[in-house]
Amino acid sequence: MNFELDPTLAADTLEFVSFELCDVRLMNDARFPWLILVPRRHAAVEILDLDRADQDFLWSEIRFAAGVLRAVYRPDKLNIGALGNQVAQLHVHVIARFHGDAAWPAPVWGSGPARRYEHERDKRLDELKAMLAETRPSVR
């Protein structure tokens, strides 16, 4: 079966870039620089569902995404999590957190309604893409 992005994830996120294993999407919540990595593997729910090679790709892509967020935003903390209690399709959150952001020091999940991007969307995508281009020219 082919991979299809979960409709809730599709509705909550914006297309950003495609890595070797994962679609990397921007959470449509302007309160936090927040990437979602979704391995393009049909029916994957747990990290343990991936084969070993994909698990290693995932780790590499998580670290790469975290490095990009760190380079662009200089956050006080990175938050990385694979939860999936509400959306079963395997996805990993990589989030730049700041002292005093809308949820600090709590996790972003359950921190109230998202503030959808308006005019800041292109700026955010552009600054992320610029850093990607700098650090990984071969990204598709």
Place this chain on the structure above:
Amino acid sequence: MNFELDPTLAADTLEFVSFELCDVRLMNDARFPWLILVPRRHAAVEILDLDRADQDFLWSEIRFAAGVLRAVYRPDKLNIGALGNQVAQLHVHVIARFHGDAAWPAPVWGSGPARRYEHERDKRLDELKAMLAETRPSVR
């Protein structure tokens, strides 16, 4: 400098087992089967602070801990997260989640006060240790 376990982590968790890189501790909250992996590296805060070899050890140990929780508890979902907003010392949560558990479907963080282990503590540690012994006899 030598590694020293953060005092808050020490107070909130119970000693369980030592992996190659991480001390694996049991969160002292009987509501959830919940492991905390703490890399024994001085001053590590972010996963990106670890060198590449340690990052790969960490990934391997996260997956191993997740596999043990899955084998013992057959959870509906695994939650894996590196947050560190409240305790800076790098630590990774690996949690077995169930439909209808005390926080479901929200994350465990912020789900109210822990219920400290009493008589169930030894049972939980024993069942985890038994599975560890079965799957990884060389654990120290």
